[in-house]
Every structure is written in C-alpha cells, then in structure tokens.
Amino acid sequence: MVNLIWVMMAVIGIVFAAANGTMDEVNKAVFESAKEAVTISIGMVSILVFWLGLMAIAERAGLLDKAARLFMPLVRRLFPEVPPGHPALGYIVSNMVANMFGLGNAATPMGIKAMEQLKKLNGGRDEASRSMVTFLAMNTSGITLIPATVISIRMTYGSAAPGEIIGTTIVASTISTIGAVLIDRYYYWKRMRKGRKP
Amino acid sequence: MAIVQLLSVWLIPALIAFILLYGTAKKVPTYEAFVEGGKEGIEIAFSLIPYLVGMLVSVAIFRASGALDAMMEVIKPLADAIGLPAEVVPLAALRTLSGTAALGMTTDLIATYGPDSFIGRLASTIQGSTETTLYVLTVYFGAVGVKKMGDALKVGILADILSFIVSVFIVLFVFGR
Numbered sequence: 001m002v003n004l005i006w007v008m009m010a011v012i013g014i015v016f017a018a019a020n021g022t023m024d025e026v027n028k029a030v031f032e033s034a035k036e037a038v039t040i041s042i043g044m045v046s047i048l049v050f051w052l053g054l055m056a057i058a059e060r061a062g063l064l065d066k067a068a069r070l071f072m073p074l075v076r077r078l079f080p081e082v083p084p085g086h087p088a089l090g091y092i093v094s095n096m097v098a099n100m101f102g103l104g105n106a107a108t109p110m111g112i113k114a115m116e117q118l119k120k121l122n123g124g125r126d127e128a129s130r131s132m133v134t135f136l137a138m139n140t141s142g143i144t145l146i147p148a149t150v151i152s153i154r155m156t157y158g159s160a161a162p163g164e165i166i167g168t169t170i171v172a173s174t175i176s177t178i179g180a181v182l183i184d185r186y187y188y189w190k191r192m193r194k195g196r197k198p
Numbered sequence: 199m200a201i202v203q204l205l206s207v208w209l210i211p212a213l214i215a216f217i218l219l220y221g222t223a224k225k226v227p228t229y230e231a232f233v234e235g236g237k238e239g240i241e242i243a244f245s246l247i248p249y250l251v252g253m254l255v256s257v258a259i260f261r262a263s264g265a266l267d268a269m270m271e272v273i274k275p276l277a278d279a280i281g282l283p284a285e286v287v288p289l290a291a292l293r294t295l296s297g298t299a300a301l302g303m304t305t306d307l308i309a310t311y312g313p314d315s316f317i318g319r320l321a322s323t324i325q326g327s328t329e330t331t332l333y334v335l336t337v338y339f340g341a342v343g344v345k346k347m348g349d350a351l352k353v354g355i356l357a358d359i360l361s362f363i364v365s366v367f368i369v370l371f372v373f374g375r
C-alpha cells in the first residue's frame with residue numbers, strides 16, 4: 001500500500017508536470033528535497049541523543065518500572081479476561097509506558113511479548129481474542145508525552161516555540177486513546193449481542 | 199487553555215531535573231548511562247535518512263508539479279464542508295499506513311506553511327498523537343502468527359479518524375487559526 005502511494009505521487013507528479021510545463025520546478029524539487037531530508041535527519045541527532053540518553057538513566061534508576069506499577073490497576077480493568085498477576089499484564093504496561101516516553105524501540109519487543117502471552121491465554125488459536133483487540137486499539141492510538149522527532153523538525157524550521165505542541169499532543173492522544181477503548185468496547189458488545197442470538 | 203501551553207513549557211525541564219535527581223538518589227552512574235543510551239539516538243536518526251529522502255522527494259515532485267494543488271482543489275470543498283483543513287487530509291490518510299511516510303509529509307507541511315502556522319501546529323500534533331495502525335497490526339499479529347484479526351483493523355482505523363478530529367479541535371482551541 002505504501003509502495004503504491006509512494007510510486008503514484010512521483011509518477012503522477014511527473015506526468016502532471018509534463019502536461020503543465022512545470023518540469024523545471026520538478027527538477028529543482030528533486031534535489032532540494034533530498035538534501036532537505038538529510039539535513040532534517042542530522043538535525044534529529046541532537047534531540048534523539050539527549051532524550052534517549054536521559055531515558056537510559058530513568059530506566060536504570062527503575063523509574064519505568066515504577067511508572068508501570070502506577071498504571072497497573074488501570075490496565076487490569078481494561079483487560080478483564082487476563083487473570084491478575086499474569087505476565088501478559090506486565091508486558092502490556094511496559095509497552096504502554098515505553099510508548100508514552102517515545103521509546104519505540106523498547107516498546108515493540110514488549111508488545112510482541114504481550115501478544116505471545118495473550119495468544120497462550122487464548123489457547124494458541126490463530127484468531128484475535130478480545131484482549132488482543134483491546135491491546136491493539138490502545139497501541140494504535142497510543143498516549144504520547146514527548147513527541148521528540150516532531151520537536152526536532154520544528155526546531156530545524158526555526159519555530160519560535162518548538163515544544164509548544166507538547167500540550168496539544170498529550171491532550172489529543174489521551175482523548176483519542178480513551179475513544180479507542182470505547183470503540184473497542186462497543187465492538188465487543190456488538191459481538192456479544194450477535195453471539196447470543198440463535 | 200493556558201494550562202496546556204504552560205504544560206508544554208514546563209514538562210521537559212521538570213522531567214530532566216526529576217530524572218537526574220532520581221537517578222542520583224538511586225546511585226545510577228548517570229553520566230555513563232546517559233552516554234550509553236544516547237548512542238542509540240545516533241543510530242535511529244541515521245537510519246531515518248533513507249525513509250525521509252524517499253518520501254520527501256516523492257512528495258516534493260507531487261507538490262512542485264502542481265498536482266498537489268490540483269488535488270487540493272478537489273478536496274477543499276469537501277473538507278471545508280465538514281470544517282477540516284484540506285492541507286492535512288493527505289497526512290491523516292498516510293499516518294495510518296506508515297509512520298516514516300507520515301513523518302516525511304509532516305516535514306513537508308512544516309517546511310511549506312511554517313512550524314508556527316495553524317497547519318504546521320496541526321501537522322505536528324497529528325504526527326505526534328497517533329501510532330501507525332497498519333504497522334502495529336502487521337508487526338504484533340505477524341510476530342505471534344495471529345491470522346484472523348477480528349475487529350482489530352476496524353477499531354484501529356476508527357481510532358485514527360477520531361484522533362485526527364480531536365487534533366483539529368484541540369489545536370484550534372489552544373492556538374486559534
């Protein structure tokens with residue numbers, strides 16, 4: 001899907017330029033944007049190094065585990081099918097906290113571990129259980145605290161206040177995560193109702 | 199909405215001070231841990247280069263040729279009718295499919311309209327506030343061999359649409375147009 005969109009944007013652009021006589025602009029855009037992409041990536045080094053360095057301290061000090069314990073009661077309610085104390089809950093919480101702090105690399109292995117445990121709970125079947133759908137829904141909307149890459153792009157383009165979107169990002173991602181859980185509950189309720197009918 | 203703006207200014211410095219003090223109290227070799235963790239940041243930034251070059255060039259061709267403007271003319275009346283800014287509609291669609299592709303689109307919007315414009319702030323918020331549904335579905339279900347996804351895709355995409363609408367509202371509310 002992404003492959004197709006990527007190719008289509010370039011090809012449609014070139015055909016459009018041929019028809020409208022904007023080929024000069026296209027030529028310029030190719031080289032300028034490639035250069036720009038590299039500049040942005042290099043610009044990200046500063047923030048990513050600082051942020052991931054700071055998070056390494058937090059992790060070694062046991063702060064991420066602490067945060068995980070804080071969210072445990074909430075997660076237990078969201079996954080009523082998972083028995084209390086089950087390892088799946090621990091992985092789900094760690095995945096959530098890692099995502100929250102923008103540690104995508106740490107979040108993915110935790111998420112996969114959580115899925116493995118949920119699959120075991122589901123008797124190893126190859127269909128998604130209720131808990132799996134809930135976990136996915138929460139993950140795709142994901143609460144974000146510090147959108148580090150976005151801040152670095154804003155810095156590169158000379159924003160007067162690169163961090164000013166932190167507040168809106170937190171509010172938007174929190175509301176949409178709550179929404180995602182509600183949507184998930186609604187579909188669960190629909191499945192149940194259908195299941196009861198003969 | 200002064201609180202949301204205040205939060206933006208205070209959150210990072212407060213977090214830095216807290217983590218450094220907490221790490222020191224727990225006897226973590228703070229500086230060494232920082233350097234070790236920071237190295238990962240270099241890898242991530244460099245590994246993003248090919249994704250960004252690919253996506254930005256493709257978007258730039260589409261924009262420079264005039265095709266994007268032509269597409270906007272079509273989308274605009276529709277988007278205006280429901281009160282959404284047409285400029286970010288392509289970003290919202292791409293965000294569900296690929297995080298790095300969306301990052302390229304966000305960069306293009308910030309570069310074109312300016313980081314402190316309404317579109318720039320909105321693109322920043324959209325980029326930051328959702329995860330890539332298709333990526334999460336593929337990686338997580340793929341890794342454990344779950345083939346029947348049930349309602350997961352439907353729920354994920356609906357959540358993305360919701361997240362987009364919420365972003366528009368909150369940015370309008372906090373910063374105005």
